[in-house]
Amino acid sequence: xxxxxxxxxxxxxxxxxxxxxxxxxxxxxxxxxxxxxxxxxxxxxxxxxxxxxxxxxxxxxxxxxxxxxxxxxxxxxxxxxxxxxxxxxxxxxxxxxxxxxxxxxxxxxxx
Amino acid sequence: xxxxxxxxxxxxxxxxxxxxxxxxxxxxxxxxxxxxxxxxxxxxxxxxxxxxxxxxxxxxxxxxxxxxxxxxxxxxxxxxxxxxxxxxxxxxxxxxxxxxxxxxxxxxxxxxxxxx
Numbered sequence: 001x002x003x004x005x006x007x008x009x010x011x012x013x014x015x016x017x018x019x020x021x022x023x024x025x026x027x028x029x030x031x032x033x034x035x036x037x038x039x040x041x042x043x044x045x046x047x048x049x050x051x052x053x054x055x056x057x058x059x060x061x062x063x064x065x066x067x068x069x070x071x072x073x074x075x076x077x078x079x080x081x082x083x084x085x086x087x088x089x090x091x092x093x094x095x096x097x098x099x100x101x102x103x104x105x106x107x108x109x110x111x
Numbered sequence: 112x113x114x115x116x117x118x119x120x121x122x123x124x125x126x127x128x129x130x131x132x133x134x135x136x137x138x139x140x141x142x143x144x145x146x147x148x149x150x151x152x153x154x155x156x157x158x159x160x161x162x163x164x165x166x167x168x169x170x171x172x173x174x175x176x177x178x179x180x181x182x183x184x185x186x187x188x189x190x191x192x193x194x195x196x197x198x199x200x201x202x203x204x205x206x207x208x209x210x211x212x213x214x215x216x217x218x219x220x221x222x223x224x225x226x227x
Contacts, residue, residue, distance in 0.1 A: 042202055042217030099146055102156035
């Protein structure tokens with residue numbers, strides 16, 4: 001029972017590099033989300049999707065892009081990484097009427 | 112905009128004792144969900160308990176229960192018979208409405224330490 005799977009678990013990027021954080025869920029959930037968690041803070045929404053082909057911005061979308069070509073996958077793209085993007089990133093999914101299920105997070109450091 | 116406030120950055124409790132974590136929220140909505148999530152050192156976000164605003168009865172899950180005061184916009188979590196495995200960050204979260212396109216708004220968390 002995999003649930004929500006994120007890869008990688010850890011990554012160090014140099015300033016200006018790009019990368020994609022992968023997220024896949026096997027619960028057939030329509031709703032998927034990307035959050036970031038900065039030290040001592042709660043989670044803030046970056047982007048979300050209500051179904052394949054549909055995405056929308058959250059609270060802190062600048063510097064990120066997403067796509068949702070399938071129900072299962074919701075990758076997050078970082079273009080031109082900056083130190084301010086150092087954070088822990090969580091992917092989550094929901095059926096809509098229930099709680100969100102989270103992946104194990106990706107710790108990203110931009111140096 | 113909805114806000115969630117957790118005024119206790121850290122709490123500690125003796126093993127087997129009871130502890131209450133506080134959470135208040137601000138909203139003008141009448142239909143919403145409230146959640147408590149646990150985040151142990153593994154980073155995994157684990158749902159502890161949820162409460163639908165339209166339900167007057169307080170939710171309970173084994174040793175975990177809530178005190179939901181809708182008029183006061185308060186949603187505290189009580190952990191009974193605290194165990195070492197309860198040590199974690201606890202986040203209170205709010206979601207407007209019943210649809211998944213409504214985002215979760217999180218508080219800043221309370222770090223709970225269990226004293227053996």
